[in-house]
Amino acid sequence: MTLKSIPLTDELHAYLVAHGAPPDEVVRDLAEETLALLPAQASMQVAPEQAAFLTFLTRLLGVRQAVEVGTFTGLSSLAIARGLAEDGRLTCFDISEEYTSVARRYWARAGVDDRIELRIGPAGDRLRELPNERHLDFAFIDADKTGYPIYWAELVPRMRPGGVIAVDNVLRHGRVTAPQSADDRAIAAFNDDVLADVRVDAVMLPIADGLTLARVH
Structure with a gap:
């Protein structure tokens, strides 16, 4: 038995990705293009194991109506769309035409743009x-961190009973225990609010930069 999640070396992370749901050619190309086009922003993309988890979770839940807040170049939305039920729909919200133009190309290439x-x-x-x-x-x-409470407030009342909200970057690379920036402080406060929200049952998982899953009553 281990008392906490083990740290991931680069070698162990590669093993984990390879033995989960390894990225296919579309995902690999999207990740590589994002890094080449937007090297300073590429860390905004979800991790490969996180993308695989989003597809798995969406399939597990039998999702037909989904929303994403913060699309960037489209890896997370591609992952969610691949897990939707046959008649499922995903509505994405973002402020950037530049970033999402990349997403649109890869949605089409993967055959999920419809x-x-x-x-x-x-x-x-x-x-x-x-x-x-x-x-x-x-x-x-997975968008601007100070906006999380706003998005939460709009989404929780629109979730069906048993619906799930996933929230990314809830650990802020470990800085939630000693916030150093406005974004760190916003996430630390948001995490406290989720914990106190009687409308949901929530767990926080150490996937990538921390992922909260909240099941709405």
Whole structure:
């Protein structure tokens, strides 16, 4: 028995990815293009094992209606779309035409572009365009960290009973225990709010930079 998650060396991380759901050619090319085009921002892309987990989780939940807040170049949305039920739909919210233009190409290449709707603009405003009823099966939040409470407030009331919200970067590379920036402080406060939210049951997993899964009552 181990008392906590083990640290991942580069070698062990490669083994984990290879023995999970290894990235296919589309995912590898997307990751490589993102790094080449946007080297300073490439860390915004989800980790390969996280993408595999999103596909697995979406399939496990039988997701038909999904939302993503923060799309970047499209790896997480590609992963979610691949896990949707046959008639499933994913609505993505992002503010960048530049980044999401890459996403659109890879959605088409993977054959999932017909399942995805992209809405450009401030997500806090555009989420309010969604039906004000409990219809969402799954939501993924991975955008500006100070906006997390806004996105949470809009999404929780729109989740069906048993629906799941996944929230990325909840560990801030370990800085949540000693916040050093406005984003660190925002996430630390957000994590406390999720813990106290009686509308959900939540767990925090040490996947990539920390992933919270919250099941809505």
